[in-house]
Amino acid sequence: MKKFLAIGLCCVMALVGSSTAPRAWFFTRPAVESATPGWEGGFELDEYDAYYIGNAEAKEIFLTFDNGYENGYTSVILDILRDKQVPAAFFVTKSYLRENVDLVRRMMDEGHIVANHTVRHKSSPTLTAEELAAELAGVADFYAENFGQDMPKFWRPPMGQYNLDTLKTAKNEGYATVFWSFAYQDWLTDNQPSAAFAHKKVVDGLHNGAILLLHSVSRANAEAMGDIISSARELGYEFVDLHKLRGEVFPPRIFGD
Helix, strand or coil, rough: CCCCCCCCCCCCCCCCCCCCCCCCCCCCCCCCCCCCCCCCCCCCCHHCEECCCCCCCCEEEEEEECCCCCCHHHHHHHHHHHCCCCCCCEEEEHHHHHHHHHHHHHHCCCCEEECCCCCCCCCCEEEHHHHHHEEEHHHHHHHHHHHHCCCCEEEECCHEECCEEEHHHHHCCCCCCEEECCCCCCCCCCCCHHHHHHHHHHHHHCHHHHHHHHCCCCCCHHHHHHHHHHHHHCCCECCCCCCHCCCCCCCCCCCCC
């Protein structure tokens, strides 16, 4: 899944006052490493139950992955998360659920959040409210029918593309919108950096309340994940569950045997 991630000083794709014009998620990269990224979108994300960062006063990290297809590395990442007892959230499409039953079951069984990345991975602002609601319901219904649990009410707009109407629709459907405060170009499977590069890139980008967006199709991420977690902990960070964004009680953690 080749995705355009609008990071750093990417321009907003719409006027602030328009609720329908498309925008690409962006944040302002701080000049000082470990400082909190800023965001100036002209409205309060809280009004829409939308987040790009957690508590900026706490040394906490939310680890999230986007899973549009499988490239053989998710099981490696799950092994590391289990061994190091780190919670994560995996944003999945309907096709990922259908084609990777064992991996999804393992995510669930080991205490991770399996969240909504829509049925077809379409740009959300191109959809009507009814179409977006159907995209979310299509994933959630398939998950409930095939995995026996209700899907947690978190979603990530494909490609980070959204507008105010999509945020309103998601909130009306009960979803928290989860953007990110750190990402890098890790999804190009034929142009992967070294594990050392991935480790430095992620660790240099850590900050209080960080919501990390990584892709599990990345070989570099899989190879670096253990060291990333160890380095983050050495810096005093704790990995926490997305439920904390909403002030919800964490479900029990299992992390396998």
